[in-house]
Amino acid sequence: MVEVTRLDGRIYYLNPHQIEYIENNPDTTIIMLSGKHLVVKEDFDTLFRRIVDYRRLIGAFKNEE
Numbered sequence: 001m002v003e004v005t006r007l008d009g010r011i012y013y014l015n016p017h018q019i020e021y022i023e024n025n026p027d028t029t030i031i032m033l034s035g036k037h038l039v040v041k042e043d044f045d046t047l048f049r050r051i052v053d054y055r056r057l058i059g060a061f062k063n064e065e
Contacts, residue, residue, distance in 0.1 A: 002050045004030070005041040014038070016051040 001013035007027070014030070022044055023029045030038040030047070040047075 002047070002054050004038065004047070007039055007041060016054055019051075022047060 002016045003011060003013055005011050014032075018033050020031045020033050023031065024044055027039050028041070028043055028047065030040060032038065042050075
């Protein structure tokens with residue numbers, strides 16, 4: 001799970017495997033496969049690093065080589 005912060009300061013965790021895409025407009029908006037839109041404080045680079053770190057932690061990259 002990846003930690004994200006809503007604009008109101010609440011912290012929650014999401015499954016990065018359920019992310020369809022991320023927009024920067026100007027706030028960072030995560031669009032989930034379900035169609036739900038999540039606006040978060042983190043910028044794209046921070047989210048990208050957290051997702052990569054999470055996937056390394058669970059060994060996801062081993063299955064993609």
